[in-house]
Amino acid sequence: MSRSLSAVDEAFRQKAVDWLDGHVADFGLPAREGLSLEQDVELARRWQKVKSENGYAVISWPAPWGPGGTVTQQALFATEESKRGFPAGHLVISLGMPTPMVLRYASDELKERFVPPAIRGETLWAQLFSEPAAGSDLAGLRMRAKRQGDDWVLSGQKVWTTLAQFCDYGVCVARHDPSLPKHKGLTYFIVDLKAPGVTVRPIRQLTGEVHFNEVFFDDVVVPDAYRLGGVGDGFKLAIETLMMERYTAAADETGFGPTLARFIELAAETPGVRGETALDDGGVRAEIARTYALQQGLVAIHGRALAEMSAGRTPGPEGSIHKLASVRHRQHLSTLALDLLGPDGLRQAPGVNPKTDFHYSWLDAPTLRIAGGTDEVLLNTIAEKILGLPQDHRPDKGVPFDEIPS
Amino acid sequence: MNFDLTDDQAMMKETLDRLLSERANFETRLKLTQSGEGWDRKLWTQFAELGVLSLPFTEEHGGLGGGGVETMVVCEALGRALTLSPFTPGVVMVAAALRSIDALRASELAEAIGSGAHIIAFAHEEAHTSDAAFGVETRAERTSEGWSLTGTKLAAPFADSADALIVTARISGKGAHDDVGVFLINAEAAGLSRRKLMAFDGAPGADIVLDNVRVDETAALHADGGGAELLERLLQAAIAANAAEAVGVMQMLIDATAEHLHTRKQFGVTLGSFQALQHKAAEMLVAIEQARSTAMYAAMMVDEPDALVRRKAFAAIKAETGRTGRFVGQTAVQLHGGLGVSEEHFVGWGLKRLTMLDLAYGDAESAVAELAALGGLVET
Ligand SMILES: Cc1cc2nc3c(=O)[nH]c(=O)nc-3n(C[C@H](O)[C@H](O)[C@H](O)COP(=O)(O)OP(=O)(O)OC[C@H]3O[C@@H](n4cnc5c(N)ncnc54)[C@H](O)[C@@H]3O)c2cc1C
Numbered sequence: 001m002s003r004s005l006s007a008v009d010e011a012f013r014q015k016a017v018d019w020l021d022g023h024v025a026d027f028g029l030p031a032r033e034g035l036s037l038e039q040d041v042e043l044a045r046r047w048q049k050v051k052s053e054n055g056y057a058v059i060s061w062p063a064p065w066g067p068g069g070t071v072t073q074q075a076l077f078a079t080e081e082s083k084r085g086f087p088a089g090h091l092v093i094s095l096g097m098p099t100p101m102v103l104r105y106a107s108d109e110l111k112e113r114f115v116p117p118a119i120r121g122e123t124l125w126a127q128l129f130s131e132p133a134a135g136s137d138l139a140g141l142r143m144r145a146k147r148q149g150d151d152w153v154l155s156g157q158k159v160w161t162t163l164a165q166f167c168d169y170g171v172c173v174a175r176h177d178p179s180l181p182k183h184k185g186l187t188y189f190i191v192d193l194k195a196p197g198v199t200v201r202p203i204r205q206l207t208g209e210v211h212f213n214e215v216f217f218d219d220v221v222v223p224d225a226y227r228l229g230g231v232g233d234g235f236k237l238a239i240e241t242l243m244m245e246r247y248t249a250a251a252d253e254t255g256f257g258p259t260l261a262r263f264i265e266l267a268a269e270t271p272g273v274r275g276e277t278a279l280d281d282g283g284v285r286a287e288i289a290r291t292y293a294l295q296q297g298l299v300a301i302h303g304r305a306l307a308e309m310s311a312g313r314t315p316g317p318e319g320s321i322h323k324l325a326s327v328r329h330r331q332h333l334s335t336l337a338l339d340l341l342g343p344d345g346l347r348q349a350p351g352v353n354p355k356t357d358f359h360y361s362w363l364d365a366p367t368l369r370i371a372g373g374t375d376e377v378l379l380n381t382i383a384e385k386i387l388g389l390p391q392d393h394r395p396d397k398g399v400p401f402d403e404i405p406s
Numbered sequence: 407m408n409f410d411l412t413d414d415q416a417m418m419k420e421t422l423d424r425l426l427s428e429r430a431n432f433e434t435r436l437k438l439t440q441s442g443e444g445w446d447r448k449l450w451t452q453f454a455e456l457g458v459l460s461l462p463f464t465e466e467h468g469g470l471g472g473g474g475v476e477t478m479v480v481c482e483a484l485g486r487a488l489t490l491s492p493f494t495p496g497v498v499m500v501a502a503a504l505r506s507i508d509a510l511r512a513s514e515l516a517e518a519i520g521s522g523a524h525i526i527a528f529a530h531e532e533a534h535t536s537d538a539a540f541g542v543e544t545r546a547e548r549t550s551e552g553w554s555l556t557g558t559k560l561a562a563p564f565a566d567s568a569d570a571l572i573v574t575a576r577i578s579g580k581g582a583h584d585d586v587g588v589f590l591i592n593a594e595a596a597g598l599s600r601r602k603l604m605a606f607d608g609a610p611g612a613d614i615v616l617d618n619v620r621v622d623e624t625a626a627l628h629a630d631g632g633g634a635e636l637l638e639r640l641l642q643a644a645i646a647a648n649a650a651e652a653v654g655v656m657q658m659l660i661d662a663t664a665e666h667l668h669t670r671k672q673f674g675v676t677l678g679s680f681q682a683l684q685h686k687a688a689e690m691l692v693a694i695e696q697a698r699s700t701a702m703y704a705a706m707m708v709d710e711p712d713a714l715v716r717r718k719a720f721a722a723i724k725a726e727t728g729r730t731g732r733f734v735g736q737t738a739v740q741l742h743g744g745l746g747v748s749e750e751h752f753v754g755w756g757l758k759r760l761t762m763l764d765l766a767y768g769d770a771e772s773a774v775a776e777l778a779a780l781g782g783l784v785e786t
Contacts (some may be wrong), residue, residue: 135743137672160744204749206739206758210604212748271536273775278536283771335732338761339769343533346606346762347561363606366739366757367747374743376682396674404674 029085044087048121063128082387097241104229105228109190116303123199128158139182145174154217164213173234178402186234207363255330270340320378327368334362411417425488432752444488454522462501463516474705478650487655492564494647495528502643527568529559538768546575552622565612566602573763588627606759646704648763649727653701656694661736661754697730721777728770730759
């Protein structure tokens with residue numbers, strides 16, 4: 001694998017960098033300082049609009065939706081964007097999973113209606129899969145979808161729905177037939193989160209931020225045209241969505257935490273126990289070297305996945321491996337940073353950024369070991385799918401859902 | 407070493423556990439972090455009535471003469487209930503500070519604290535230091551009547567509610583790195599300002615600016631030249647108390663995790679039937695038993711007369727408590743899934759509390775470095 005870019009990609013990157021640098025003051029890290037989550041999401045929407053007007057939104061999507069660039073270019077842009085602290089993260093779900101699923105499965109009319117405003121950041125989309133009783137075991141979900149003439153009526157509860165309080169629409173899996181085995185009785189829908197009967201209750205996270213929500217559906221009417229895939233295809237489509245998620249989550253070798261450069265800066269500013277600054281400390285230096293080695297490996301694995309995608313193939317386990325390694329390491333590095341920072345910084349403060357603030361990064365790291373497939377579930381998948389080891393005993397397999405003891 | 411609690415100690419533990427389970431549940435804690443002072447003064451009064459606030463003071467000072475083990479019992483109970491209270495700075499550390507002052511004044515202070523009426527906080531931590539004990543830049547200058555203190559103290563727990571503060575300051579004109587004094591200052595003193603804050607774990611506190619705060623001779627709690635020793639004693643008392651509190655938090659987390667593994671079902675079985683998770687829970691148990699032994703060791707070592715032996719012991723205690731606390735806290739959160747990272751569930755608060763305890767008065771990594779530097783571990 002070569003890490004040097006083709007002339008075309010390098011020219012693209014250079015142009016993008018110049019363009020991004022021109023917008024940092026208005027939309028990058030400096031513009032975000034001290035913003036509440038709500039204000040930051042608003043900034044992200046406006047930023048998305050600016051990108052869409054300049055050919056930098058959904059770079060790899062084909063015309064008429066995107067400018068038809070390559071996956072590599074999209075990744076290059078995202079990397080430079082993330083380095084400068086633009087608020088693109090708030091749209092990672094909206095444009096990363098739900099909208100592509102709409103593009104793959106909705107009618108032309110619905111695509112025309114839903115996709116362009118999402119690309120411009122005018123609408124935000126959520127992913128409504130998890131429920132109180134169905135997290136890792138997604139197929140155990142209980143939300144009901146009952147057929148009623150040309151419509152479906154949805155009732156039940158979703159949980160941990162990222163940013164739902166700001167979202168207009170979502171993709172959602174519900175059980176249309178409880179008499180079928182659990183994986184078979186599920187169907188996938190577009191839902192309008194502003195529709196009557198939908199209630200969104202924000203849940204505060206460990207970090208103090210309100211990033212996720214409970215979403216209650218009380219006889220919410222959904223037209224059959226909003227069904228994506230066939231009746232009963234819900235589980236298959238959900239897995240397809242999650243595979244996209246696992247890959248998106250993998251694109252940052254820092255595990256979406258602060259960069260190694262940032263850690264080095266911190267160590268250089270911190271008085272040392274064994275030397276003048278922490279940077280003189282052999283233990284700290286070894287840790288920096290270890291992190292460097294690990295991150296080089298992650299960059300390489302990301303490159304491998306990009307190459308697979310550029311060649312039109314679906315990446316294998318690279319995404320899972322990247323997520324496991326990068327997020328665990330981010331937690332480890334943030335813990336070390338806490339040692340350097342001491343207790344003073346451990347105070348409640350609004351508007352901190354996980355890319356720059358190690359305290360926040362440390363508090364937020366456990367969420368990434370759970371969201372988008374827990375560490376344990378990813379390890380199970382690797383053990384079963386790649387090593388071919390047997391699956392754990394699953395007594396509910398093949399049993400009609402309504403006969404499984406709860 | 408005898409690790410069994412005496413009848414009196416066991417009774418204290420039972421009474422406290424009962425009181426805390428009735429009065430200091432998680433919902434109460436959440437409410438407290440969202441409003442008012444951030445801790446429960448009524449509960450504090452009940453502690454006073456039970457004698458908890460007189461426990462570590464000597465009988466000579468009108469206290470109950472409890473030792474390290476009694477303190478451990480109380481702090482562990484507080485940890486298990488995740489109760490926020492100024493017990494460590496306001497009782498345990500004060501008791502350690504009264505050793506070297508005039509008996510009459512010590513008795514008065516012990517009585518005021520024991521009644522629950524008088525709150526004392528410890529203002530020590532400063533910006534950017536690698537030396538948790540002596541990295542003090544606040545200065546104490548001699549004046550004709552006593553001392554004048556100037557400097558900034560950061561994030562002193564419960565300092566916003568305190569009537570008085572124990573403040574550490576570098577004695578001006580002296581050169582050694584440990585020429586630090588320990589002063590008891592009225593929180594309303596002229597030149598002292600406080601800015602209220604809340605730590606990540608919900609504990610209230612304050613940043614403190616001392617601008618030429620003038621105090622008389624009696625404010626100095628240390629005997630002339632004995633500041634360093636007194637400060638070390640104070641910090642060691644706090645580390646022992648924090649080690650016990652951490653054990654309480656860890657015990658609560660492992661109980662909650664075991665319960666969760668027994669009851670939560672995914673894939674048609676309880677989570678506990680997955681061996682990968684059984685092993686994680688078992689590792690938690692291994693860690694907490696190590697932490698518990700460490701806390702007991704700490705309870706014994708607070709009274710160790712040899713300063714070097716004590717210093718080594720507390721570096722080891724700090725390192726071990728930090729290591730085990732991180733592991734237990736992170737694993738508990740991980741095994742709770744989404745619930746673990748939600749503010750509405752207590753598990754995440756346990757992780758946050760453990761982290762605060764870990765980082766208070768030095769961190770685990772620095773403790774390891776100190777232990778190595780103190781020497782005597784390998785024959786050369
Ligand atoms: C920050 C955040 C954002 C999220 N955003 C969304 C969102 O936008 N939309 C959405 O639908 N969901 C979202 N989720 C939910 C997420 O997908 C679930 O939390 C996750 O799948 C785990 O489910 P759970 O929380 O129910 O935990 P559980 O599945 O109950 O897991 C509890 C523990 O058991 C372990 N475990 C479970 N099964 C096994 C097994 N077979 N073998 C070994 N160990 C096992 C898990 O690894 C975990 O440690 C989000 C979660 C977080 C934390």
